[in-house]
Amino acid sequence: MSNDIIRSGSCLCGGVQFRVTGEPLRVGLCHCKDCRKTSGSAYQAFAIWQRQAFESEGITNTYAERSFCPTCGSRLPSVGEDEVEVMIGSLDVAPTEGLEPSYELWVGRREHWLHPLPEARQFEHDRTVDDSATGDGEPEAGPEPHPESA
Numbered sequence: 001m002s003n004d005i006i007r008s009g010s011c012l013c014g015g016v017q018f019r020v021t022g023e024p025l026r027v028g029l030c031h032c033k034d035c036r037k038t039s040g041s042a043y044q045a046f047a048i049w050q051r052q053a054f055e056s057e058g059i060t061n062t063y064a065e066r067s068f069c070p071t072c073g074s075r076l077p078s079v080g081e082d083e084v085e086v087m088i089g090s091l092d093v094a095p096t097e098g099l100e101p102s103y104e105l106w107v108g109r110r111e112h113w114l115h116p117l118p119e120a121r122q123f124e125h126d127r128t129v130d131d132s133a134t135g136d137g138e139p140e141a142g143p144e145p146h147p148e149s150a
């Protein structure tokens with residue numbers, strides 16, 4: 001464990017601090033409407049860690065399983081039963097090292113001035129379970145599925 005990389009993150013006001021240890025399970029982009037709304041941006045870039053790799057301190061609020069700082073409004077990691085979804089932009093080092101998206105979700109919602117990442121798998125909607133080509137056999141138990149709220 002001692003050699004594992006530790007990445008720290010925080011909200012804009014600094015009221016919430018968190019750390020993730022080791023490499024993420026996977027890194028992705030999502031263009032779905034909910035990710036657009038909650039980020040206020042054209043898409044969201046996130047990385048998924050196992051829940052036990054995650055520690056945080058500070059007070060957060062959660063809406064529709066998406067957490068944020070009640071003081072400054074920054075998006076914060078969404079904690080699921082087994083996995084944690086961390087917005088890449090909430091990490092303290094920019095640009096990040098070694099967090100390259102390997103897939104994109106809801107590509108039909110992608111802005112026309114953005115282009116598909118050449119190496120990334122493209123999904124019309126959420127990531128499908130039979131996507132096990134990378135050896136990622138994790139069940140879909142995390143906060144990652146992004147079914148749009150109607």
Ligand SMILES: [Zn+2]
Nearest residue numbers: 011013069072
């Ligand atoms: Zn804050």
Ligand SMILES: [Zn+2]
Nearest residue numbers: 030032035146
């Ligand atoms: Zn999404």
